[in-house]
Amino acid sequence: MSTESRDARPIQPAALHILLALGRGERHGYALIGDVDALSDGSIKLGPGTLYGTIKRLLADGLIEEAEERPDPDLDDQRRRYYRLTASGAAAATAELDRLASLVRRGRAAFTPAPNQA
């Protein structure tokens, strides 16, 4: 799937949170679950199936890639697979954040009464 076609559509919350977590650096699956939990204030709790299903789609879309080298083999289990953000992934996450920011602005404008109505 091309980045162009992917940009036109919103990214689902779980996928966006994974991209945001990977924006901080390479992560393995279990670390991603913890980061997504923290980033979403506990509202998104990923299980292994949802996590790796989303990872599979993000890999297929070229938004993330598997890291060949471990960040610090002494500190972690070398058998784990680590993932990192690609340039396309960073661009897609930024575009989605811009879209959400625009939505929030419009939403606030819609629900904030005009000065002469207050």
Add this chain to the structure above:
Amino acid sequence: MDLYGHLLRLYPKSFRNEYGDEMRRVHQDLRVHRGVRGTRLLTSTAGDVVRSAPKLRLEEGMAHHPGRTRAVVTILVAIALIGLIVLGPVLGVPALLVMLVYMRRHAADLGPAGRSPSTWIGLPIFGIALVVIGAIGAAINTGDDWHPLAMLPLAVGFTTLVVTLVLIAIHELAVRVFHRLPLVAGGTRASAAALAGGAMGIVFIAMGEDRGWGLFITIFLTLITLATLSVYALMVRFMRPSGAAAV
């Protein structure tokens, strides 16, 4: 093998081969490091599998066998519709609601399911097979009252044939009067109509003196089908997502 290892079998084989070990490791981490245990572990694991496995199976099917997958999904939809008609609101309405929510969630993956010729031919064949099974059951039934195992296939098969004919008629109307694009070739539509219509005719002849009841049931089922389709069309119109996300 642990229980989670067995649950992994619900995922497509290629996905299991690629991520199964990692998933098992993460599941173990959740149990050991986060202290997720007992009922909470059971419900969260079950919820995760229910949310992810069918979607991945559907994606896998659409990637490798799109025609067959669409046909299976369409047959499941047809069974849900028939369930609505035969089993009534107790089981049919929840089945229809589940189907609509599922279709809405996977709208981007499913595409126009009605374009598979195998579905058009498969539906009347499914109806005929059930009618034949019911007829065999009725033939070997020695008592005065019909056994449910003979009655049920006959009822569901007859309903399938009626629903198939109504759907074909609606589609023909849309193509010929309202100039909509046909979903499948004319030959496929004609074959499906001939299969369903021919089988209906044989059922009517076999009914003998009960033909009046057959006609009444046919009209009744047709009206229910039309009502269901109208409700379905309205729900799809109002539930259509504004944009489908791939991930």
